[in-house]
Amino acid sequence: MSDHWTNYWQQGHLTSFGNGFKKNYQGALQEFWCSFATKLDPDSLVLDVGTGNGALIQLIQRDKKLNCVGIDQAKIHPEVSKSVGGTFLSNTAVENLPFKDDEFSSVIAQFSLEYSQLDKSISEVFRVLSAKGVFAFVCHHPESIIVKPNAKILAAANFVIQELTSSLMALINDLDRKQLESAKHYFNEIEIKMKREFINNFDALVGTNLPAFINFLRQNQNNKIDFKKALSLFMNELELLILRLTELVNAANQSALLIEQVETMKVNCEVGKIFDNNQDELLAIYIMGESIL
Numbered sequence: 345m346s347d348h349w350t351n352y353w354q355q356g357h358l359t360s361f362g363n364g365f366k367k368n369y370q371g372a373l374q375e376f377w378c379s380f381a382t383k384l385d386p387d388s389l390v391l392d393v394g395t396g397n398g399a400l401i402q403l404i405q406r407d408k409k410l411n412c413v414g415i416d417q418a419k420i421h422p423e424v425s426k427s428v429g430g431t432f433l434s435n436t437a438v439e440n441l442p443f444k445d446d447e448f449s450s451v452i453a454q455f456s457l458e459y460s461q462l463d464k465s466i467s468e469v470f471r472v473l474s475a476k477g478v479f480a481f482v483c484h485h486p487e488s489i490i491v492k493p494n495a496k497i498l499a500a501a502n503f504v505i506q507e508l509t510s511s512l513m514a515l516i517n518d519l520d521r522k523q524l525e526s527a528k529h530y531f532n533e534i535e536i537k538m539k540r541e542f543i544n545n546f547d548a549l550v551g552t553n554l555p556a557f558i559n560f561l562r563q564n565q566n567n568k569i570d571f572k573k574a575l576s577l578f579m580n581e582l583e584l585l586i587l588r589l590t591e592l593v594n595a596a597n598q599s600a601l602l603i604e605q606v607e608t609m610k611v612n613c614e615v616g617k618i619f620d621n622n623q624d625e626l627l628a629i630y631i632m633g634e635s636i637l
Contacts, residue, residue: 347418371621373454373482373628377403380480380632384450387411391448391472393438393465394456397421398428404452405429413448415441416456439464446474454482455628458595458602466605473635480632481606482618484596489625491596497551498589501582503541504554508534512575519561519571527565534558552582603631610636 381404384390388410392400395414404410412430414420419434436442438460451473457465473479484491515530535558542549549555557578561571603615613633620627 372618374403375621376482376618376630377452377454377480378406380404380452380478381407381410383478384408384410388449389413389447390450390452391415391441391443392430393451393453393469394459395420395432398430398432400452400454401430402428438468441468441472443472445471446477447472449474449477451477451479452481455484455595457481458483458598459591462598462602462605466602466609470609470611470635475635477635478633479611479613479635480630481602482628482630483599483602484592485599485617485626485629486593486596487626488596488628489620490627491592493547493551494589495593496545496548498586498593500542500545500548500554501552501586501589504549504552504582505586507541508537508554509579511537515561516571516575519565519569524565531558531562552585553578554582599629603629606631612636 377400384404386408390401390404390410390412392398392412392414395401395416396418397420398412398414401412401414405412413433414430415433415436415438417435417437420432422432433442438457451469453469457469469479486492486495511530511534515527515534518524518527518530538549538554538558546555557574560574606613611633613631615629615631617626618628618630619625
C-alpha cells in the first residue's frame with residue numbers, strides 16, 4: 345500500500361471516510377461493531393488490523409474496557425490514537441505480525457485486510473488468534489455505495505489523463521502567454537469532450553475536480569496566475585486520486601477471495617452484508633466467527 349495513507353492519518357482523521365463522519369463511524373457500521381463487542385469479555389486482548397487512528401478500538405470500548413492493540417502499515421497520528429485508548433504500532437504489516445501464536449482473543453478489521461497480500465495475511469491473522477477466539481472483518485464490495493461510484497470516478501480520472509492532457513497543456517500554454525482567443529478554442533474543445541463522454545455520468549467527472557479546475561481557469565484567465573503551476577498541482581492531485589481509487593477497486597475485488605481463504609481456516613463463520621441505514625443500499629460485506637480447536 346502506498347504512503348498516501350500515512351499522509352491521510354497524519355491529518356488527524358479518525359475514520360477512513362474523511363469528513364464523511366465528524367467523529368466516529370455512525371449508522372450501520374457503528375451498530376455492527378457495537379453488537380460484535382457484546383461477544384467480548386471485559387479485558388479481552390483484541391487486535392485491530394489496519395487500525396488507522398483507532399476508530400474501531402474506540403467503538404468496541406463504548407460499553408466496556410478492553411485491552412486493544414492496533415497495527416497499521418501507515419504511520420498513525422500519535423495524539424489522535426492516544427485519545428482513543430490502546431496500544432498502537434505504526435509501520436507494521438499484517439503479512440508479518442510481531443506477535444506470538446494464540447496471543448489474541450479477538451481480531452478485527454475494517455476496510456483493511458482486503459488491501460493486503462491475502463496469501464500471507466490470512467494465515468498470520470489466524471496464527472495470532474487463540475483457539476475459541478472470535479473475529480470480524482468488514483470489507484469493501486465492488487457493488488457497494490462506497491466502491492461503485494468511486495470506480496466511475498476512477499474511470500473518469502483515467503479518461504482525463506489519456507484524452508484531455510494534451511488539450512489541457514495547450515490551454516495552459518495559451519493562458520500563460522495571454523493568447524486568449526486561442527485559449528478559447530481549447531476551452532471549447534475540452535468542454536465538448538467532457539459533455540460527450542459524461543453526458544449521463546457527469547458526477548464521476550465532478551469527482552476528478554476537472555470541472556472546478558476549468559472554471560478556475562476561466563475565471564482567472566485575465567489575472568496574473570502561474571497557470572503552469574496550477575496545472576501541475578491539479579495533475580499531481582489527479583494522479584494521487586487514481587492511485588487511491590485503484591487501490592480501493594482492487595481491494596474490493598479481493599473481498600471474495602478473502603472470504604474463501606478465511607473459510608479454509610479452522611473456523612466457524614458466517615458471511616453477510618451491511619446495508620446503509622438511510623438508503624438501504626449495500627455498504628460493505630462481513631465475515632465473522634470463531635476459531636476452533
